[in-house]
Amino acid sequence: MNRVQHHEAVISLGSNVVEAEAMLREAIARLRLIGSEIVVSQFYNTPDISGSGKVYGNAVxxxxxxxxxxxxxSRCKDIENSMGRRLSSSCVVIDIDIVVFDGEVIRPVDYGREYFTIGMDYIKAGRLLD
Structure with missing residues:
Protein backbone atom coordinates (compact mmCIF):
# COMPACT_ATOMS: atom_id res chain seq x y z
CA MET A 1 0.00 0.00 0.00
CA ASN A 2 1.41 3.35 -1.05
CA ARG A 3 0.99 6.16 1.41
CA VAL A 4 1.14 9.74 0.31
CA GLN A 5 3.88 11.58 2.10
CA HIS A 6 2.85 14.98 3.37
CA HIS A 7 5.15 17.96 3.21
CA GLU A 8 4.89 21.40 4.77
CA ALA A 9 5.53 24.29 2.41
CA VAL A 10 5.65 28.04 2.80
CA ILE A 11 4.94 29.81 -0.48
CA SER A 12 5.46 33.41 -1.54
CA LEU A 13 2.87 34.97 -3.86
CA GLY A 14 3.11 38.28 -5.68
CA SER A 15 1.47 40.24 -8.48
CA ASN A 16 2.15 43.69 -9.92
CA VAL A 17 -0.98 44.10 -12.06
CA VAL A 18 -3.84 46.49 -11.27
CA GLU A 19 -6.02 43.57 -10.20
CA ALA A 20 -3.29 42.06 -7.98
CA GLU A 21 -5.69 41.15 -5.16
CA ALA A 22 -7.91 39.18 -7.53
CA MET A 23 -4.86 37.38 -8.93
CA LEU A 24 -3.64 36.51 -5.43
CA ARG A 25 -7.08 35.21 -4.47
CA GLU A 26 -7.25 33.06 -7.61
CA ALA A 27 -3.79 31.57 -7.00
CA ILE A 28 -4.67 30.87 -3.35
CA ALA A 29 -7.90 29.14 -4.42
CA ARG A 30 -5.93 26.93 -6.81
CA LEU A 31 -3.33 26.07 -4.15
CA ARG A 32 -6.14 25.17 -1.73
CA LEU A 33 -7.21 22.48 -4.24
CA ILE A 34 -3.87 20.68 -3.92
CA GLY A 35 -3.08 21.34 -0.27
CA SER A 36 -4.58 21.19 3.20
CA GLU A 37 -4.21 23.07 6.47
CA ILE A 38 -3.77 26.22 4.37
CA VAL A 39 -3.07 29.46 6.23
CA VAL A 40 -2.62 32.72 4.33
CA SER A 41 -1.30 36.05 5.53
CA GLN A 42 -3.27 39.21 4.99
CA PHE A 43 -2.42 40.97 1.73
CA TYR A 44 0.20 43.73 1.73
CA ASN A 45 2.16 45.78 -0.79
CA THR A 46 5.90 46.03 -1.38
CA PRO A 47 7.96 47.94 -3.95
CA ASP A 48 9.54 46.10 -6.88
CA ILE A 49 13.06 45.09 -5.81
CA SER A 50 14.46 46.29 -9.14
CA GLY A 51 13.53 49.87 -8.28
CA SER A 52 11.16 50.18 -11.25
CA GLY A 53 8.57 51.92 -9.11
CA LYS A 54 6.02 49.17 -9.60
CA VAL A 55 4.15 47.99 -6.54
CA TYR A 56 3.50 44.33 -5.83
CA GLY A 57 0.55 42.88 -3.99
CA ASN A 58 1.85 40.04 -1.82
CA ALA A 59 0.82 37.21 0.45
CA VAL A 60 2.48 34.22 2.08
CA SER A 74 5.99 22.41 -11.11
CA ARG A 75 2.33 22.75 -10.11
CA CYS A 76 2.99 26.32 -8.96
CA LYS A 77 4.50 27.15 -12.36
CA ASP A 78 1.51 25.47 -14.09
CA ILE A 79 -0.79 27.77 -12.09
CA GLU A 80 1.29 30.79 -13.09
CA ASN A 81 1.17 29.83 -16.78
CA SER A 82 -2.56 29.11 -16.74
CA MET A 83 -3.18 32.52 -15.14
CA GLY A 84 -1.25 34.29 -17.89
CA ARG A 85 2.28 34.66 -16.48
CA ARG A 86 4.82 35.43 -19.19
CA LEU A 87 8.46 35.50 -18.14
CA SER A 88 9.31 37.90 -20.97
CA SER A 89 7.03 40.58 -19.52
CA SER A 90 7.61 43.06 -16.69
CA CYS A 91 3.89 42.71 -15.99
CA VAL A 92 3.76 39.91 -13.41
CA VAL A 93 0.23 38.52 -13.34
CA ILE A 94 1.21 36.08 -10.59
CA ASP A 95 4.47 34.81 -9.12
CA ILE A 96 4.37 31.70 -6.93
CA ASP A 97 7.54 30.34 -5.29
CA ILE A 98 8.16 27.79 -2.58
CA VAL A 99 10.50 29.44 -0.09
CA VAL A 100 10.51 26.86 2.73
CA PHE A 101 9.89 23.13 2.27
CA ASP A 102 9.75 20.73 5.22
CA GLY A 103 11.48 23.31 7.39
CA GLU A 104 14.36 23.86 4.96
CA VAL A 105 14.83 27.23 3.30
CA ILE A 106 15.10 26.41 -0.40
CA ARG A 107 15.07 30.02 -1.67
CA PRO A 108 17.37 31.88 0.73
CA VAL A 109 17.30 35.12 -1.29
CA ASP A 110 13.49 35.28 -1.05
CA TYR A 111 13.56 34.25 2.62
CA GLY A 112 15.32 37.47 3.59
CA ARG A 113 13.32 39.81 1.37
CA GLU A 114 10.62 42.14 2.65
CA TYR A 115 7.97 40.66 0.32
CA PHE A 116 8.37 37.36 2.20
CA THR A 117 9.26 38.44 5.74
CA ILE A 118 6.20 40.68 6.09
CA GLY A 119 3.91 37.77 5.23
CA MET A 120 5.69 35.42 7.62
CA ASP A 121 5.42 38.01 10.38
CA TYR A 122 1.69 38.36 9.62
CA ILE A 123 1.19 34.59 9.87
CA LYS A 124 3.10 34.43 13.17
CA ALA A 125 1.00 37.33 14.54
CA GLY A 126 -2.26 35.74 13.40
CA ARG A 127 -2.93 38.46 10.80
CA LEU A 128 -4.57 36.05 8.38
CA LEU A 129 -6.71 36.33 5.30
CA ASP A 130 -10.37 35.72 6.15
Missing amino acids: LSGVFGLDAVSLQ
Whole structure:
Protein backbone atom coordinates (compact mmCIF):
# COMPACT_ATOMS: atom_id res chain seq x y z
CA MET A 1 0.00 0.00 0.00
CA ASN A 2 1.41 3.35 -1.05
CA ARG A 3 0.99 6.16 1.41
CA VAL A 4 1.14 9.74 0.31
CA GLN A 5 3.88 11.58 2.10
CA HIS A 6 2.85 14.98 3.37
CA HIS A 7 5.15 17.96 3.21
CA GLU A 8 4.89 21.40 4.77
CA ALA A 9 5.53 24.29 2.41
CA VAL A 10 5.65 28.04 2.80
CA ILE A 11 4.94 29.81 -0.48
CA SER A 12 5.46 33.41 -1.54
CA LEU A 13 2.87 34.97 -3.86
CA GLY A 14 3.11 38.28 -5.68
CA SER A 15 1.47 40.24 -8.48
CA ASN A 16 2.15 43.69 -9.92
CA VAL A 17 -0.98 44.10 -12.06
CA VAL A 18 -3.84 46.49 -11.27
CA GLU A 19 -6.02 43.57 -10.20
CA ALA A 20 -3.29 42.06 -7.98
CA GLU A 21 -5.69 41.15 -5.16
CA ALA A 22 -7.91 39.18 -7.53
CA MET A 23 -4.86 37.38 -8.93
CA LEU A 24 -3.64 36.51 -5.43
CA ARG A 25 -7.08 35.21 -4.47
CA GLU A 26 -7.25 33.06 -7.61
CA ALA A 27 -3.79 31.57 -7.00
CA ILE A 28 -4.67 30.87 -3.35
CA ALA A 29 -7.90 29.14 -4.42
CA ARG A 30 -5.93 26.93 -6.81
CA LEU A 31 -3.33 26.07 -4.15
CA ARG A 32 -6.14 25.17 -1.73
CA LEU A 33 -7.21 22.48 -4.24
CA ILE A 34 -3.87 20.68 -3.92
CA GLY A 35 -3.08 21.34 -0.27
CA SER A 36 -4.58 21.19 3.20
CA GLU A 37 -4.21 23.07 6.47
CA ILE A 38 -3.77 26.22 4.37
CA VAL A 39 -3.07 29.46 6.23
CA VAL A 40 -2.62 32.72 4.33
CA SER A 41 -1.30 36.05 5.53
CA GLN A 42 -3.27 39.21 4.99
CA PHE A 43 -2.42 40.97 1.73
CA TYR A 44 0.20 43.73 1.73
CA ASN A 45 2.16 45.78 -0.79
CA THR A 46 5.90 46.03 -1.38
CA PRO A 47 7.96 47.94 -3.95
CA ASP A 48 9.54 46.10 -6.88
CA ILE A 49 13.06 45.09 -5.81
CA SER A 50 14.46 46.29 -9.14
CA GLY A 51 13.53 49.87 -8.28
CA SER A 52 11.16 50.18 -11.25
CA GLY A 53 8.57 51.92 -9.11
CA LYS A 54 6.02 49.17 -9.60
CA VAL A 55 4.15 47.99 -6.54
CA TYR A 56 3.50 44.33 -5.83
CA GLY A 57 0.55 42.88 -3.99
CA ASN A 58 1.85 40.04 -1.82
CA ALA A 59 0.82 37.21 0.45
CA VAL A 60 2.48 34.22 2.08
CA LEU A 61 0.73 30.86 2.20
CA SER A 62 1.60 27.96 4.48
CA GLY A 63 0.15 24.50 4.04
CA VAL A 64 0.56 20.75 3.77
CA PHE A 65 0.93 19.15 0.36
CA GLY A 66 1.10 15.55 -0.86
CA LEU A 67 3.80 16.43 -3.40
CA ASP A 68 7.58 16.54 -3.23
CA ALA A 69 9.28 19.92 -3.70
CA VAL A 70 9.95 19.47 -7.44
CA SER A 71 6.38 18.37 -8.17
CA LEU A 72 4.88 21.15 -6.05
CA GLN A 73 7.04 23.80 -7.73
CA SER A 74 5.99 22.41 -11.11
CA ARG A 75 2.33 22.75 -10.11
CA CYS A 76 2.99 26.32 -8.96
CA LYS A 77 4.50 27.15 -12.36
CA ASP A 78 1.51 25.47 -14.09
CA ILE A 79 -0.79 27.77 -12.09
CA GLU A 80 1.29 30.79 -13.09
CA ASN A 81 1.17 29.83 -16.78
CA SER A 82 -2.56 29.11 -16.74
CA MET A 83 -3.18 32.52 -15.14
CA GLY A 84 -1.25 34.29 -17.89
CA ARG A 85 2.28 34.66 -16.48
CA ARG A 86 4.82 35.43 -19.19
CA LEU A 87 8.46 35.50 -18.14
CA SER A 88 9.31 37.90 -20.97
CA SER A 89 7.03 40.58 -19.52
CA SER A 90 7.61 43.06 -16.69
CA CYS A 91 3.89 42.71 -15.99
CA VAL A 92 3.76 39.91 -13.41
CA VAL A 93 0.23 38.52 -13.34
CA ILE A 94 1.21 36.08 -10.59
CA ASP A 95 4.47 34.81 -9.12
CA ILE A 96 4.37 31.70 -6.93
CA ASP A 97 7.54 30.34 -5.29
CA ILE A 98 8.16 27.79 -2.58
CA VAL A 99 10.50 29.44 -0.09
CA VAL A 100 10.51 26.86 2.73
CA PHE A 101 9.89 23.13 2.27
CA ASP A 102 9.75 20.73 5.22
CA GLY A 103 11.48 23.31 7.39
CA GLU A 104 14.36 23.86 4.96
CA VAL A 105 14.83 27.23 3.30
CA ILE A 106 15.10 26.41 -0.40
CA ARG A 107 15.07 30.02 -1.67
CA PRO A 108 17.37 31.88 0.73
CA VAL A 109 17.30 35.12 -1.29
CA ASP A 110 13.49 35.28 -1.05
CA TYR A 111 13.56 34.25 2.62
CA GLY A 112 15.32 37.47 3.59
CA ARG A 113 13.32 39.81 1.37
CA GLU A 114 10.62 42.14 2.65
CA TYR A 115 7.97 40.66 0.32
CA PHE A 116 8.37 37.36 2.20
CA THR A 117 9.26 38.44 5.74
CA ILE A 118 6.20 40.68 6.09
CA GLY A 119 3.91 37.77 5.23
CA MET A 120 5.69 35.42 7.62
CA ASP A 121 5.42 38.01 10.38
CA TYR A 122 1.69 38.36 9.62
CA ILE A 123 1.19 34.59 9.87
CA LYS A 124 3.10 34.43 13.17
CA ALA A 125 1.00 37.33 14.54
CA GLY A 126 -2.26 35.74 13.40
CA ARG A 127 -2.93 38.46 10.80
CA LEU A 128 -4.57 36.05 8.38
CA LEU A 129 -6.71 36.33 5.30
CA ASP A 130 -10.37 35.72 6.15
